[in-house]
Amino acid sequence: MSSRDGGMTFLSRGFVGRRDARRDAGRLPPGQYDVGDGFPVLSAGPTPRTAPEDWDFTVTGEVDGPVRLTWQEFQELPREDVTVDIHCVTKWSKFGTTWSGVALDTLLGLVDTSAEHLLAYCDGGYTTNLALEDVADGRAWVVDRFDGRPLEPEHGGPARLLVPELYFWKSAKWVRGLYLSGTEEPGFWETLGYHLRGDPWLEQRYAGD
Ligand SMILES: Nc1nc2c(c(=O)[nH]1)N[C@H]1C(S)=C(S)[C@@H](COP(=O)(O)O)O[C@H]1N2
Ligand SMILES: [Mo]
Helix, strand or coil, X not given: CCCCCHHHHHHHHCCCCCCCHHXXXXXXXXXXXXXXXXXXXXXXXXCCCCCHHHCEEEEEECCECCEEEEHHHHHCCCCEEEEEEEECCCCEEEEEEEXXXXXXXXXXXXXXXXXXXXXXXXXXXXXXXXXXXXXXXCCCEEEEEECCEECCHHHCCCCEEECCCCCHHHCCCCEEEEEEECCCCCCHHHHCCECCCCCHHHCCCECCC
């Protein structure tokens, strides 16, 4: 562990493995707090439970050749491990969460489209809108593993979106597909007054922020 203040080094040594508050301060977007080891569950309804044999993932809408993947086909796609900080609009942030899944670049690469927006849809009816430029180039994934284990149903298993650069409501749980469109169609929370984009660093919590 290094220290900008040489005089603090002997103190830091005793705290190896604990959080360095000074380092983490720069990781917290405005108005957020560090929830630590906790992982709150925030669901607008009951937890759906879809068996892998009943699960599929579709990429539809304004595309040439819509795609439907079975669970098995999804498992065979190239996979990535990611470690990211997540930020909920209710103000908790969680540092260094580890996930495994398929990049949205890979899934969107399966179709031909000139659409600029998508609506993610889920078991249970939840939706959220995203601009394609906010999920391109390694900024979003469909993940099915958290912390080295299959994703718990409460946290969106069998699979959820992970869009860590935006507020966590954009990381749709129980995701089943992406609907691509030339126009921006607000999703569940966005229709109820939350920001269409939701960048935590710009504190885009509500419409008009
Ligand atoms: N399908 C679905 N996805 C959802 C939600 C939901 O209610 N339904 N809640 C969102 C909100 S507001 C947040 S903060 C995160 C919470 O994820 P977690 O329960 O794993 O912490 O999921 C997001 N994705
Ligand atoms: Mo949230």
